[in-house]
Amino acid sequence: MQQWVAFQTIVTKEIRRFTRIWVQTLLPPAITMSLYFVIFGALIGSRIGTMDGFSYMEFVVPGLIMMSIISNSYANVCSSFYSAKFQNNIEELLVSPVSNQVILLGYVIGGVVRGLLVATIVTIVSMFFTKLHVHNWFIMVSVVLLTATLFSLAGFINAVYANSFDDISIIPTFVLTPLTYLGGVFYSMSLLPEFWQNVSMANPILYMVNAFRYGVLGISDINVTASIAVITGFILLLYSFCLYLLNSGTRIRK
Amino acid sequence: MTYALQITDLRKVYDNGFEALKGVSLTVDQGDFYALLGPNGAGKSTTIGILCSLVSKSSGSVQILGHDIDENFALAKEQLGVVPQEFNFSQFERVIDIITQQAGYYGIPQKVALPRAQHYLEQLGLWDKRFDQARMLSGGMKRRLMIARALVHNPKLLILDEPTAGVDIELRRSMWDFLRKINEEGTTIILTTHYLEEAESLCRNVGIINQGELVENTSIKALLSQLNKEHFILDVTSIPQPDLDLGYPWRALDDESIEVEVEKGQGVTALFAAIKSHGIEVLSMRNRANRLEELFVNLVEQSR
Numbered sequence: 001m002q003q004w005v006a007f008q009t010i011v012t013k014e015i016r017r018f019t020r021i022w023v024q025t026l027l028p029p030a031i032t033m034s035l036y037f038v039i040f041g042a043l044i045g046s047r048i049g050t051m052d053g054f055s056y057m058e059f060v061v062p063g064l065i066m067m068s069i070i071s072n073s074y075a076n077v078c079s080s081f082y083s084a085k086f087q088n089n090i091e092e093l094l095v096s097p098v099s100n101q102v103i104l105l106g107y108v109i110g111g112v113v114r115g116l117l118v119a120t121i122v123t124i125v126s127m128f129f130t131k132l133h134v135h136n137w138f139i140m141v142s143v144v145l146l147t148a149t150l151f152s153l154a155g156f157i158n159a160v161y162a163n164s165f166d167d168i169s170i171i172p173t174f175v176l177t178p179l180t181y182l183g184g185v186f187y188s189m190s191l192l193p194e195f196w197q198n199v200s201m202a203n204p205i206l207y208m209v210n211a212f213r214y215g216v217l218g219i220s221d222i223n224v225t226a227s228i229a230v231i232t233g234f235i236l237l238l239y240s241f242c243l244y245l246l247n248s249g250t251r252i253r254k
Numbered sequence: 255m256t257y258a259l260q261i262t263d264l265r266k267v268y269d270n271g272f273e274a275l276k277g278v279s280l281t282v283d284q285g286d287f288y289a290l291l292g293p294n295g296a297g298k299s300t301t302i303g304i305l306c307s308l309v310s311k312s313s314g315s316v317q318i319l320g321h322d323i324d325e326n327f328a329l330a331k332e333q334l335g336v337v338p339q340e341f342n343f344s345q346f347e348r349v350i351d352i353i354t355q356q357a358g359y360y361g362i363p364q365k366v367a368l369p370r371a372q373h374y375l376e377q378l379g380l381w382d383k384r385f386d387q388a389r390m391l392s393g394g395m396k397r398r399l400m401i402a403r404a405l406v407h408n409p410k411l412l413i414l415d416e417p418t419a420g421v422d423i424e425l426r427r428s429m430w431d432f433l434r435k436i437n438e439e440g441t442t443i444i445l446t447t448h449y450l451e452e453a454e455s456l457c458r459n460v461g462i463i464n465q466g467e468l469v470e471n472t473s474i475k476a477l478l479s480q481l482n483k484e485h486f487i488l489d490v491t492s493i494p495q496p497d498l499d500l501g502y503p504w505r506a507l508d509d510e511s512i513e514v515e516v517e518k519g520q521g522v523t524a525l526f527a528a529i530k531s532h533g534i535e536v537l538s539m540r541n542r543a544n545r546l547e548e549l550f551v552n553l554v555e556q557s558r
Contacts, residue, residue, distance in 0.1 A: 020346075
């Protein structure tokens, strides 16, 4: 009971945090994605023609929704946990009887909720540009939840190791954005030469984008079961590592 | 009897090799008001950090109300409230949210946390500020906010790390009254402070840490009884001639006051008589400095 109340408290606090600063957290993805839809979908997309049997706008929308989920889940946990470290209010949690599992789950669920909220906003915006048909609801929802969880965990690790606000933007800028752009958001893998197709297989974001695109459009460059297995494997790996960081007090306790 | 706090052979060596605590052992009785004193860098904050698990100990054991912090992690923490030296709340959250969230971390639901938050915020004069963001509060208000936050789960042991640092005198006095009140209601309090007057005024027992070692652990009364001499400042109608023998060592401070050294047991009756015999009236009299301060300096210097 005590841990459940603590969990609810952390999640509520996290949701309150990102909704309080909605101009920084919820509005930018709506504007950015609108621009992507206009430029890549409507203006350039009409000249590209079809991709895997769908209009370029239809093809690109699932990738852009997934891109929003990835960046927002990551950013939420990363900035929130680092701010708590920076302002020392992480000590409020550390001196209390909240277990490390609950601390981690609370922050991760906060990130997942923001990811879902942003995904909903971007989806609504996309409906002004194209019609969305959902091929498989179960796969679509599962991939969204799993991806948001995975990147919330990744954001947590970044926050634990960050020593400055610069450190929480390095990974999104130099790792996350390139991997997302090269992860099949804007193109089908079949367009790449075989060598680069093989190289792309090492990019975990490729699996998420394709699994989600399968849920929406019913097409994927990669086996969907394999994709979900890869995402789940990464979640287990990162969750264990996050717990290790909390239990050992790395960069949190002296 | 279960102690409010029992520390046994507590040691802390930081990663850089600095030995902050060299085997500190002490006990604090339930209901006590205990002062933990020491110069900067003596190990006070490290000790408090270990008690509230912000610092990992190298060895030794800590029991809070009989619960070992290694074995009964959650139970030990439930008994403990901490007011740290530095502000450690989110500056962007509202006062009421900071308090109720802290209650939530201890498993206290909102419907219980809200009246408790109101109780402590009213007691500490912050209820009117409950919807303000913490960053809008003055320094003194922020300190009181941290006290309210530390009390919201009704801990049996409250640790305050320099709670009145930078607080004006009037507010300090009102905080003292509040702390006395909750101590009388049964909360054990451990206080670190640089204002030795504060320790002398509030606390019954005292521990002095220096260079990671406990150099004194006794009652304030017993400590003060170690004083061999005291210095008084007397405001007088005129200053005696410099070579005048009053029967006590003395010196003029300015045109209106003199400082007199009085040995333990010597009394001051003869002093007043000697001064009066030279046609000088004493207008007022006070201690030169906090009495505890003299002892503190002596003890710290001896342990070096």
